[in-house]
Amino acid sequence: MFAPVYLDYNATTPVLDEVRDAMLPHFSQRYGNASSRHEYGRAARLAVDTARERVAAAVGAHPTEVVFTSGGSEANNLFVRGAAACLKPGTIAISAIEHPCVREPARLLARRGWSLHEVAVDRAGRVRSDDFDRALAKRPALLSIMLANNETGVIQDVAALAQRAKPSRGWFHSDAVQALGKILVNFRALNEAGVHALTVSSHKIGGPKGAAALVLDKRVEIEPLVAGGGHERGLRSGTENVPAIVGFGVACELAARQVYDNATRLTRLQAMLEGGLVAQGATIFGLGAERLPNTIYFALEGVDGETLVGQLDRAGYAVASGAACSSANPEPSHVLLAMGVAPELARGAVRVSLGRDSTAEMVDGFLLVLNEKLRQLRGFTALAA
Amino acid sequence: MFAPVYLDYNATTPVLDEVRDAMLPHFSQRYGNASSRHEYGRAARLAVDTARERVAAAVGAHPTEVVFTSGGSEANNLFVRGAAACLKPGTIAISAIEHPCVREPARLLARRGWSLHEVAVDRAGRVRSDDFDRALAKRPALLSIMLANNETGVIQDVAALAQRAKPSRGWFHSDAVQALGKILVNFRALNEAGVHALTVSSHKIGGPKGAAALVLDKRVEIEPLVAGGGHERGLRSGTENVPAIVGFGVACELAARQVYDNATRLTRLQAMLEGGLVAQGATIFGLGAERLPNTIYFALEGVDGETLVGQLDRAGYAVASGAACSSANPEPSHVLLAMGVAPELARGAVRVSLGRDSTAEMVDGFLLVLNEKLRQLRGFTALAA
Numbered sequence: 001m002f003a004p005v006y007l008d009y010n011a012t013t014p015v016l017d018e019v020r021d022a023m024l025p026h027f028s029q030r031y032g033n034a035s036s037r038h039e040y041g042r043a044a045r046l047a048v049d050t051a052r053e054r055v056a057a058a059v060g061a062h063p064t065e066v067v068f069t070s071g072g073s074e075a076n077n078l079f080v081r082g083a084a085a086c087l088k089p090g091t092i093a094i095s096a097i098e099h100p101c102v103r104e105p106a107r108l109l110a111r112r113g114w115s116l117h118e119v120a121v122d123r124a125g126r127v128r129s130d131d132f133d134r135a136l137a138k139r140p141a142l143l144s145i146m147l148a149n150n151e152t153g154v155i156q157d158v159a160a161l162a163q164r165a166k167p168s169r170g171w172f173h174s175d176a177v178q179a180l181g182k183i184l185v186n187f188r189a190l191n192e193a194g195v196h197a198l199t200v201s202s203h204k205i206g207g208p209k210g211a212a213a214l215v216l217d218k219r220v221e222i223e224p225l226v227a228g229g230g231h232e233r234g235l236r237s238g239t240e241n242v243p244a245i246v247g248f249g250v251a252c253e254l255a256a257r258q259v260y261d262n263a264t265r266l267t268r269l270q271a272m273l274e275g276g277l278v279a280q281g282a283t284i285f286g287l288g289a290e291r292l293p294n295t296i297y298f299a300l301e302g303v304d305g306e307t308l309v310g311q312l313d314r315a316g317y318a319v320a321s322g323a324a325c326s327s328a329n330p331e332p333s334h335v336l337l338a339m340g341v342a343p344e345l346a347r348g349a350v351r352v353s354l355g356r357d358s359t360a361e362m363v364d365g366f367l368l369v370l371n372e373k374l375r376q377l378r379g380f381t382a383l384a385a
Numbered sequence: 386m387f388a389p390v391y392l393d394y395n396a397t398t399p400v401l402d403e404v405r406d407a408m409l410p411h412f413s414q415r416y417g418n419a420s421s422r423h424e425y426g427r428a429a430r431l432a433v434d435t436a437r438e439r440v441a442a443a444v445g446a447h448p449t450e451v452v453f454t455s456g457g458s459e460a461n462n463l464f465v466r467g468a469a470a471c472l473k474p475g476t477i478a479i480s481a482i483e484h485p486c487v488r489e490p491a492r493l494l495a496r497r498g499w500s501l502h503e504v505a506v507d508r509a510g511r512v513r514s515d516d517f518d519r520a521l522a523k524r525p526a527l528l529s530i531m532l533a534n535n536e537t538g539v540i541q542d543v544a545a546l547a548q549r550a551k552p553s554r555g556w557f558h559s560d561a562v563q564a565l566g567k568i569l570v571n572f573r574a575l576n577e578a579g580v581h582a583l584t585v586s587s588h589k590i591g592g593p594k595g596a597a598a599l600v601l602d603k604r605v606e607i608e609p610l611v612a613g614g615g616h617e618r619g620l621r622s623g624t625e626n627v628p629a630i631v632g633f634g635v636a637c638e639l640a641a642r643q644v645y646d647n648a649t650r651l652t653r654l655q656a657m658l659e660g661g662l663v664a665q666g667a668t669i670f671g672l673g674a675e676r677l678p679n680t681i682y683f684a685l686e687g688v689d690g691e692t693l694v695g696q697l698d699r700a701g702y703a704v705a706s707g708a709a710c711s712s713a714n715p716e717p718s719h720v721l722l723a724m725g726v727a728p729e730l731a732r733g734a735v736r737v738s739l740g741r742d743s744t745a746e747m748v749d750g751f752l753l754v755l756n757e758k759l760r761q762l763r764g765f766t767a768l769a770a
Contacts, residue, residue, distance in 0.1 A: 004423065004424045004425070006425060008417075008418070008421055008423065008425070011417075011418040011420070011421050011426075012416060012417065012418040012421075012624060013416070014412075014413045014414075014416040015412035015413050015416060016413075017413065020412050020413060023412075027399070027400035027405050027408075027593060028399045028400050028401075028402070028405060029399075031397060031398070031399040031400060032393075032396075032397065032703075033393075033396040033397040035396070036393055036396050036397075036703070036705060037691070037694060037695070037698070037705075037706065038389065038393065038694065038697075038698040038703035038704070038705075039389050039698060039703060040389070040391060040393070040703050041396075041703075070455030070456070070459070070595065070623070070626070071455070071623040071624060071626070072623070072624075073611050073613045073614070073622045073623030073624070074455070074610075074611045074623055076613070077610065077611045077612060077613070077622075081610075099613065100612075100613040100614050100615070100622070101611070101612065101613030101614065101622055101623065102613075103613075104612035104613050104622070105612050105613075108608075108612055203624060208412060208626075208628065209624055209625070209626040209627060209628065209629070210455065210595040210626040210628075210629050223493075225459075225462065225466075225610045225611070226458050226459050226462045226486070226610070227462060227485075227486065227489035227490045227493055228458045228461070228462070228484065228485040228486030228487075228488075228489050228490075229458070229485050229486065230485070237458045237462075237485070237486055237489070238455070238456040238457070238458030238459055238486065239397060239456060239457075239458070239588060239594055240594070241455070241456070241593075241594040241595040241629075242594060243593065243594065243595075244594070244595055244626075244629075306422070309422060309423065310422070312423075313422070313423040313424060318417075318421070318423035318424060318425050318426075319423070320421060320422075320423075321422065
């Protein structure tokens with residue numbers, strides 16, 4: 001029986017039943033290529049158009065502002081590299097806590113004549129105004145500040161930052177992958193504040209892997225990463241992944257409809273879990289900052305995060321460590337280091353991220369098991385000492 | 386009831402039942418992120434690894450040579466742009482009949498200091514040796530010649546071309562998207578002849594949309610299009626689309642197992658269909674060249690392809706025209722123009738592409754309906770004249 005308690009919703013989410021049911025007909029019945037000019041093709045095109053309307057409605061954008069991509073990493077790269085390709089090399093400003101799929105393309109630009117300013121964050125993980133102003137003084141042509149961080153759940157006041165950046169006239173992007181479905185995300189409001197592009201992704205909100213969108217102010221000139229047949233207004237060629245896009249549309253609709261209820265419920269579970277963690281001596285990261293209602297990021301002095309995650313896994317609880325996920329030699333989280341967390345404590349980082357199926361019983365169970373594992377680990381350490 | 390006869394398998398294919406069944410558990414049960422270090426993550430990783438082995442086995446490659454992407458267009462762009470980014474600008478040689486997702490990135494390079502040689506083809510659609518030699522004289526750093534053309538089905542002797550290109554020491558890529566599942570595709574053999582990279586795609590062989598692979602000789606240095614978490618040996622970041630990759634793996638296994646039977650069966654239907662078309666006065670494109678067993682590309686003097694495709698659609702037969710699929714103002718096919726077909730005849734081009742569910746009855750039915758439509762169209766034209 002394959003059913004450990006899943007507490008890693010920031011990594012990915014199960015596909016919702018409504019989403020899967022909407023996708024299924026597009027595999028073996030309505031399987032057309034959306035570019036084909038026959039009944040199968042038209043059905044596929046209609047499905048993609050409907051999904052585009054749903055995604056746009058969920059994030060307060062116009063359907064023509066939605067550019068579908070294969071995932072959030074691609075959408076973030078499309079903005080950073082695509083916009084840079086249409087500009088003369090200048091300054092790009094990103095926060096020091098961006099996801100690698102923003103940071104790495106920004107660093108690629110830095111090797112091609114661009115100047116990269118990684119804006120510092122404070123101890124709670126918020127972008128520091130003074131360093132943001134230093135970045136603005138360089139008149140950055142491109143800016144990318146995430147709406148909510150994947151590790152800490154800390155929310156940036158992106159609208160205020162964009163307002164402040166307006167006079168420097170750069171293109172302002174925000175990675176909203178972790179924000180969507182957990183807090184309100186409204187492109188129109190952000191756009192009025194000065195945000196020109198937003199990344200949202202399907203598999204973080206109960207949709208399938210394989211679909212995401214760059215929501216894009218049409219004034220921004222972008223060179224495609226994938227050139228070819230001219231799909232997505234020439235910004236992203238390739239046969240549309242119709243089932244995934246359809247699923248993304250349904251997931252967006254559900255996420256937008258349920259965001260308030262979800263947030264209320266999850267905030268309660270988050271408080272419960274954090275209370276229990278603090279009682280066990282944990283440090284909670286991002287305390288004092290506004291955070292996503294589902295994310296709990298903590299460390300326990302003297303306990304290695306990777307080891308603890310392994311123990312919890314064997315005990316039936318699936319959570320994440322703070323280490324770089326695909327690295328064989330885990331480094332402490334760059335997010336925590338940027339927040340000034342000591343490397344020893346950062347190595348202890350564990351992330352719990354709640355979602356639709358999370359319950360109070362699961363939180364209780366998790367705290368019990370954690371308590372037990374800690375006693376074992378610490379007893380072991382005490383014996384070894 | 387939504388079931389016109391589907392004769393457009395080169396555009397996309399229905400997902401096979403075995404494929405869909407293999408994918409389903411990965412939506413709502415084994416839904417983990419393959420980078421997660423818990424039970425759900427390991428299950429996802431294992432599924433991706435197994436799929437990688439299946440794809441590799443189907444194309445005669447080593448699993449570590451398989452780089453998963455979101456589609457064939459991305460894989461082709463990854464080769465052309467990714468390899469170019471690691472080289473000093475030089476010459477890139479492609480055939481004049483490449484798919485737009487090879488041609489467009491090549492043309493982007495041409496705007497960045499590269500010299501682009503589009504190798505001419507003969508009247509049957511085969512790469513012309515004399516012009517290929519002219520391209521080689523420029524010592525191209527990159528070459529891309531497709532294995533089989535999506536419109537005509539004409540097969541190039543890529544092994545022989547790669548052999549001839551060996552002394553010029555460029556990286557040789559071949560788009561095998563239309564070849565896979567229809568003829569034998571063996572990367573090891575092609576690699577020995579001098580081919581360094583191969584693109585294959587899932588949704589053309591009964592797999593889902595959203596997965597493809599660049600099969601890559603490890604000596605080729607490639608800069609990723611999507612940088613970030615370092616997935617796919619750093620060549621393609623982003624959460625793996627596990628269900629699609631799993632489906633691709635199963636589809637590859639089935640395609641490799643059934644390629645001979647399929648080819649035999651389809652060759653018979655192809656001959657039957659072409660016999661009937663010639664009897665109705667059609668010109669068959671690519672005659673005289675070795676072609677895929679499933680593709681029939683024809684035109685009838687004085688009959689517009691788009692119009693005919695529309696008529697056939699309304700009569701319950703889904704086929705493709707030769708015009709650029711996503712264009713509002715259809716131009717005649719660049720493939721046919723490169724073959725020296727007169728633009729008036731090229732505007733008449735219609736493509737029928739057969740697949741797994743195609744039968745002799747469907748071919749008969751198609752020929753009957755075509756005959757009827759032609760009489761109507763020509764009668765109409767005669768009346769109008």
